[in-house]
Amino acid sequence: MHSSPKLQLALQLLGLAVCAGAAIAAAAMPWWSARYTEQWTIEFLYTLALAQGWNLLAGYGGLLSVGQQAFIGVGGYLIVAIAVMGGLNPFVVVPIAGVACTVLAIPMAALLFRLRGPNFAVGTWVVAEVLRLVISNIDAVGGGSGTSITDALIGIPVWWRMSTTLWIALALGAGGTLIVYALLRSRLGLALTAVRDSEAAAASLGVSVTRVKWIVYLAAACWAGMTGALIFITKLRVAPDAAFSIDWMSTTFFVVVIGGIGTIEGPIIGTLVFFVLRGLLADYGSWYLVALGVIAIVFVLFIPKGVAGLLQDLTGASMFPVQRRAPR
């Protein structure tokens, strides 16, 4: 369905206004909100950051990673290595984790890009497991039972700790969304979607498929690493099983699938739905996770474009349009 340009423009402006308003309100939270709401917002934003990273990777880049927890875990353990043991401010470790994970992703990509499609997916999981097992065997960082990171936070007043965490989460979640949006509207974004839709066709039109995949993989690794470092600042404790857990991917998949793969608003909507469902159902323990699994399967099979896709079909317009019109 084609939308009228006016509706499209109105929706786009509305989307920008709502998001800008929400971002400003969130940034000012330390001055107006309860600490509980602030914590909830931090969690919302880092979940969104992970979802946007994976959305870029899989939804646009066609790189089906099941192993982004590798970078989340490394980010968490860099807090231990640099902030707890090295004495540096833990918030400074966040960008360092981004750089470190980008560097780590280079040999990983070199190895894993030999596997295609679903084999690449399982391969990324193996690498994450390797990192988990290696760190479980290092006694200096607590081995299998992990270690506390409260020592790194002791000198920082609680207000500053919460506020800085929130602002970094905002930069990762909302900033990440903006970066992905800008990226997709650029030439690289066009190359990305082309590669996702058909590698052969993209290559024949002069897109360097390999280059595009490398850029996306390294960018997603960087983002997951920074997010991981931030997550474990909020958790105060890091253990290999939690840091390198596949559960990070389950949440991410759920969020992106429900919201809509390959759209910008999808992960935002999906994260909201996820938190609402968790609030409603978390008391049911294992049944809650069974329900999430069933919902995700139903979406993949019957509503593959997610809630964002449904809205787009209904209105014919999108808040964050990244499609291009064919030249007349």
Added chain:
Amino acid sequence: MSDWINTIVQGVLTGGLYALLAAGLSLSFGVMRIINIAHGDFAVLAAFIAIALAQWLGLNPAEALLLTLPLMAAVGYVLQRYILNRALGADVMRPLLVTFGFSIIIQNLLLEGFSATPRSLYAGNFGTSSVTLNAQIAIGYLPLTMMIVAVAILAGMQMLFSRTMLGRAFRAASDDPEVVRLMGVDNRHVYALAMALAMVMVGVAGVFLVLQSNTSPTDGPQNLLYAFESVIIGGLGSLWGTLAGGVILGVAQAIGAKFDPGWGTLAGHLCFLAVLAFRPNGLFPKTKDR
């Protein structure tokens, strides 16, 4: 010296279990081009079905196994025919996400039904006795049986693929689904049969798994990874390569665990990565598509 030989022998025999798991994974990848992320979880499901049957009906492990297999075949058929077939297509992400969903569902249903406590199936004397070759080297009846069963099943698969109509339909559906449909073969049925067969192998593997060691509801993913690594080490599309891959993985794990109990799984993963680095098509490749 002979304790090293013992380690390697145990590793080789564990390889039989991995080869069984891997053959199922390889079959579904070969025919449907999907990787079932819940593959290991289905093995654990089969294990717990066998435990439940043994307990409720007072069956011995062999009887429980024989009852479990048709159930697993039915699960595989229904799963593929009515759910996974809908997710097939150019986009490999959809089957991956659906099977990931199944992985979570199976783990949590098993946790709800059986709690997180690891369980095993007791095979009596058979489970503990062994052929003693000398003071250090003893080959357990159970691992030995597992290896023999694995080899027999792989040989049966080989026959099925090369000699039967069904095997021909599998290969044809894998090579060109469009043309196969034109020839009057119902793809959806062929795929469902392939998944049923894969689940039978998974069922055998799952029951041996739980006979051999304690298994908990969340052990599925690690078994998926072992199966996957065996397939890639052996080389895609090669049944005997898969057996070799399983054996190599089993030996790598056994050697790693001999140095330090915490290194077994890690050594297996590193062996897989080494193969990926130096022989990206596996050791005995038949096809190049990966």
